[in-house]
Amino acid sequence: MAPQHTSPPGPADTTPFRVICAGLSRTGTVSLCTALSHLLNGPVFHGGMQMLHGGATRQRQLLSLCQLDPSPSPSRSPSGGPASTTLDRAHAQHLLAQLTQGYVAAADMPMNMYVGELCDLYPDAKVIVSTREKGAWVRSWGPVAGLASTWYFKALFWPLPHVRRFPDIVVALGERMHGRGRDGRMVRREALYPGMWEVREDVEKRFGAQYDGHAEYLRRVVPEERLRFFDVKDGWGPLCEILGVEVPDVPFPHENDWESLQASVKGLVVQGIVVWAVIFAGVAVLVRVLVSRYGAS
Numbered sequence: 001m002a003p004q005h006t007s008p009p010g011p012a013d014t015t016p017f018r019v020i021c022a023g024l025s026r027t028g029t030v031s032l033c034t035a036l037s038h039l040l041n042g043p044v045f046h047g048g049m050q051m052l053h054g055g056a057t058r059q060r061q062l063l064s065l066c067q068l069d070p071s072p073s074p075s076r077s078p079s080g081g082p083a084s085t086t087l088d089r090a091h092a093q094h095l096l097a098q099l100t101q102g103y104v105a106a107a108d109m110p111m112n113m114y115v116g117e118l119c120d121l122y123p124d125a126k127v128i129v130s131t132r133e134k135g136a137w138v139r140s141w142g143p144v145a146g147l148a149s150t151w152y153f154k155a156l157f158w159p160l161p162h163v164r165r166f167p168d169i170v171v172a173l174g175e176r177m178h179g180r181g182r183d184g185r186m187v188r189r190e191a192l193y194p195g196m197w198e199v200r201e202d203v204e205k206r207f208g209a210q211y212d213g214h215a216e217y218l219r220r221v222v223p224e225e226r227l228r229f230f231d232v233k234d235g236w237g238p239l240c241e242i243l244g245v246e247v248p249d250v251p252f253p254h255e256n257d258w259e260s261l262q263a264s265v266k267g268l269v270v271q272g273i274v275v276w277a278v279i280f281a282g283v284a285v286l287v288r289v290l291v292s293r294y295g296a297s
Helices: 029-040 047-053 056-066 082-100 115-121 134-140 151-157 166-178 203-221 236-243 257-294
Strands: 019-021 044-046 105-107 126-130 227-230
Touching: 019 029, 019 115, 029 044, 029 105, 029 126, 029 236, 044 047, 047 056, 047 166, 047 257, 056 082, 056 166, 082 115, 115 203, 126 236, 134 203, 151 166, 151 257, 227 236
Parallel strands: 019 105, 019 126, 044 105, 126 227
Antiparallel strands: none
16 A cells, blocks of 8 residues: 555545544654545645645745644634734635645644644544554654754755755744744743743653643644544554444555655755755856866966
C-alpha cells in the first residue's frame, strides 16, 4: 500500500471531505493518512509533508495560516477583542477551505491547531484523534525539537522556491505551540493552549505541557460526541468501525513519522547544497571571465 499523503488533490466536486484528524504530530499521523487514503479512496492532506513537498503556493498558504493569531472560539482572542478573533477565524476558514479542497481528510500540523474551525467548516466530518502514550510521545520529540529552525536551514533552502518558506513555517509553528517570540524568548500566548507561556528550558516539560494543552483544547472546541480516539497500534478494526467500512484484506500501514520527515529533509538539504554549489561555481566562472577580460587592461 503506497503512501498517498503527498498526492495532489482530487476533483473538488467528487472528493468530499470526510475526516478531521485532530491528533498531535508524532502520533502515527503518516500511517493514519495512508490508511485513510486506502479506506476512503482519495488523497489525504498531511500538513507536515505538504510543508516540504506541497510547492511554493502551498507553503505560502500554510505560512499565512500558521502566522494567524490562535482563535479556538469566536469569543476569544489574544487581545481580548471579538473583532480580531472574528477576522482571524474567517481568514483561517478561508485558508483551510483552500488547503483541504479535493482531499478526503487532513492531518498533522497546522491542521490539528484549527480543529474548531475545521469542525465548523465541515460539520458532517468525523473527528479522529490519533493517540500515543504521553511519555513516549514527549521523548519522541527530542531529536525533532530544533529541526529546520536554525539560520543555516533558512540560508540553505533560500535558492529552492518550492521549500524556501519551510524554516519560516517551523518558526511560526513554534510560536503557536510554545509561545516563542521572534527573538527566541518565551512570551505569553494563551489563546490556543492556556497557561503555556512560562520560560521552559526543559524539552520534556515543554512538550508535556503541549500534550496536556492539546487534550484540553480539543475538549473545548469539539463536542464530546464527535471525538473518536484511535491508536495506530490497534490496526484496521477500530478505525474501520469509526468510519463504518469493512476491514480491508491488506496489512495496516505502519510508517515512522520521524523517518519520513528525516528522509524528506535530507533530500531537500542535498538539493540545497547542489544548487548552492552550482551558484558558487557560476560566480567563480564569471569572476574568472571578468578578470581575464578586464584585469589585463
